[in-house]
Amino acid sequence: MSQVDLSTRIRIAEDVLVQAVGGELVMLDLNQEKYFGLDPVGARIWALIQDHGSLEQVYRAMLDEYDVEAEQLESDLLELVNDLLDAGVIETAD
């Protein structure tokens, strides 16, 4: 599993296409011929990653928007980001 923390910068991988379906998000990775789904919270995180790239900023925005404990949010966010990195649909950016 990849290791990231809130200081990590993230970008969407090339050849990944996305489409909203209701409140959820479908991501198609053309290289792997696979698609993935994100629930509405995951879809919001994806949008924030696209906007900011900085996990720190994603974290702060989510903390403002959702009624959630800071520690829980950090843990859930990093778990999702690690899953997305392992799936190859996002990459760490220098």
Add this chain to the structure above:
Amino acid sequence: MARTALQDWLAALLRSETPGFPTDEDPGDLEQLVTAHGVGSLVHEALADNAVGREVPGHFRVWLKELAMAEAAAELARAEEIKGVLADLRRSGVEMLVIKGTALAYSLYPRPALRPRGDTDLWIRPADRQKVDQVLRKRGYETGLSAGGETAVRQLAYSLHTAKGIAHSLDVHWNLTDSPLLREAFSRDEAVHAALPVPALGEEILTLGHAHALLFACVHRIKHRHSPYYVGSKAQFEPDRLIWLYDLRLLAEALDEPGWRVVLDSAERGRVRAVVADGLAAARQLVGAEIPDWVMSTLTAPGVGEPSSRLLRSGHVGAFFADLASFKPADRVRYLRDVLFPPRAYMREKYANSRAPLAWLYLRRIISGVGKRISGNL
């Protein structure tokens, strides 16, 4: 497909009603029905906003969500290739109209994935066939052999399987439809004159105007009362396929009074008033299409007989003879020959495992074809 409580339930959902879930029915049948009617993504969206969603079995909702996700992913996979093909054809000077599902998906539906389809249909000038063939082959497309001669077959299917495992299919038509009774519903010149741009598919990409698209949708559904369409590998003869009726609903919503006048004039001139009336009545009844009463009364007013109306009443064999009768006597023999005796190369490919004489293979094909027509519907 016979109408069932499940089909009525699906149709009511598409009419934005809140129908009670028919709990006596097998939910497994529902998945088959949704697939056959091509309305999975539409039903997924309809349930999200409908209180009846709570009554629906959980596994059906999960299946539906996965289907909607898969259809969205398929659309993403297809979109770039479709736009690339259309741009190449346009650059090569091909005058084409994008018709049927792809055109409607990108011009009328809120998201293209809500309108699933197996291929993209283009209507070209007969004179552009060679040019189209060159462009598509250059992009790696291949085509099978034609199943009939010029009087019987007016389209050719192309397919491409990319290195990434994605399949793309194109149906290239040089007439409105194969059915001689329906193919004069309107001319290509009329269609081009009233064509509309589809910016979502690329610069200068055109489709039928709403009035002609509605006429064509009615003609197309009756064509499939007698010639099969395939869902997976299963042949279907169901004119009341809900996704086709939903197309009609959206097209009807897009028409203003002058647009309806075009529908009526074209239906009269093309002698397809009964075919159009039948399609609009079904769309009104099943998916709640709003059809002005004056349009329905004009379409159903007594008038001169229309040979195409036989396609509404006849079984498959009757429809075949109705099509045959629409030719001048001298051309009937050619039509029969083209339908019954496809080219030798096609027969050898179709029966690649048989070493029987060609005459026997033709006989086998005719018997099999008649068998299918009789077993489908007389």
